[in-house]
Amino acid sequence: MQIALATFKTGEGKEATQLLEALEVDIADYKLLSSPTGDLLIINLLYGNTDIVLDNLAERFDFETDDDRSLIVFSPDTVIPFNKEKLQASSFKANRESLVTYARNNSLIDDNFILLAIMAAVIASLGLILNNIPVIVGSMIIAPVFGPIVAIAIGIVLADFKLMMQGVLSEATVLSIAVVVGLLMGLIVPNVVINSALKTRMFPTVADLFVALAAGSAGAYSLISGVKSQLIGVVIAAAIIPVMCTIGIGISLANSMMVGGGLLLLGGNYLALILATVGVFYLKGLKPQIWYKFKAQKLVKKSLILIVVAVIILSLPLSWITYQRMIKEKPEDKVRKIYRKKFGDELETDLLSIQVQGKEVELFLYTPDETDEYFFKLLEKRIKEELGGEYRVIFEVVPTRRFQFPLGSDEKS
Known part of the structure; x- marks a missing residue:
């Protein structure tokens, strides 16, 4: 809800109310207080066309340069409406x-x-x-x-x-x-x-x-x-x-x-x-x-x-x-899929990282020491088929060895 407080020179308030009547504003939605020092018009802007009312008032009365007139519009924190049907039928919209x-x-x-x-x-x-x-x-x-x-x-x-x-x-x-x-x-x-x-x-x-x-x-x-x-x-x-x-x-x-x-x-x-x-x-x-x-x-x-x-x-x-x-699927993702398929390492526990810089792919991984070089050539071929022949594939391999001691070896030593 919004309220307009308009102050006028003495006697102008009546002219303002006549303007509101011509705009078909409900008489219950405005009150005029007159005094020898000026007139005060209080307008309830909840139910009417706010912008049209303010436009017509501003066109008829000079609020900007005349010190004897003013127009204040504000929104109250709490409203207890006397007409609930009007309140339900209306929708609040801030005035222009x-x-x-x-x-x-x-x-x-x-x-x-x-x-x-x-x-x-x-x-x-x-x-x-x-x-x-x-x-x-x-x-x-x-x-x-x-x-x-x-x-x-x-x-x-x-x-x-x-x-x-x-x-x-x-x-x-x-x-x-x-x-x-x-x-x-x-x-x-x-x-x-x-x-x-x-x-x-x-x-x-x-x-x-x-x-x-x-x-x-x-x-x-x-x-x-x-x-x-x-x-x-x-x-x-x-x-x-x-x-x-x-x-x-x-x-x-x-x-x-x-x-x-x-x-x-x-x-x-x-x-x-x-x-x-x-x-x-x-x-x-x-x-x-x-x-x-x-x-x-x-x-x-x-x-x-x-x-x-x-x-x-x-x-x-x-x-x-x-x-x-x-x-778009990234080159790293494609290489990871190929690696999982060839190595059977779904969790990538032996894969340290994959780096793609331009047209160069570098894989860092752990592999058993006895892994045949031919296996890496097959992996390189598969990667190039997927990414394109212009890619260069580099393997940075950390060889691993498996040790198994006989049971009870610590006690004998």
Whole structure:
């Protein structure tokens, strides 16, 4: 439920109630208090069309520049409805002005915004370098990336170019800070190696796009339906802030694969997040002010088409990486199957490791000292048939010998 408190100059409140009557707002859903110092109109926004009511009031009365007027919209913590039938028939949806205010406040570049971005980037970079997942999660809690994405999405849906550009500029600021901090951390911390946390973001897959789509949808739905969105912001930050820092670390290591993979993942995540957020806002009925209706409809359609096309284009390399890393059988797996079949060693107790570097396969294993060399030639032939003749197979063999002493030998000695 939401309540609007509108203050007017003395005598204007009656004109405002006449406007509500023309909009067919139930007389039981508003109350007017008049006094010599001004009029106060209390409107219950639970049952009516919130945006239409606020639009008409804002069009008729100047709340922005006139100090004698004001408009406050808030959501009460507890509501005991006097009409349960109305409550059951209605569905809560945050009004447009509340969403716009949220987007503006949380995408404003000020000292707090910059400080949070720097701290989040430092924590995320160190978490990536140390391969410490809890530390990486900690950076997501304070990363200010949700507000700018909401600002971009709402700017598109409402045709508010100023709000959209504010979101773009704020997100670009976070990106710049995170990349620079990641670069500095990569240079300052000694002996930085490519661990699993960095490797995951070096090779993005289609699954990452689905995560971003789900996170964007959840974030937009939480805002427009009134659900608390702090945890949703953490999920969205998970798709953004560590990736930004990975790019900076990749630059410090001069690792083009890390930088390229990070940029691909970041671009895909951004597009998926904005696509999901815009889609949810649009489908849930977030509408612009009346005079921007047709302009906004054109912008939403063009933006959705452009974003969908970009997502499809980005999904092509992501699909290839997904196939290579998650679907296609790796050379190591094929060699293991051949080894199990030839040696009958299902548990691989005698196999130390298999290393594949380029077109070279090297097996490290224990074998009895009397194993015939011909057996390894057969194994090499089978591996080349499976992988291709261009592979070179090397065996690093540790020979083993079996000793068996007669019973009671210790006593005799």
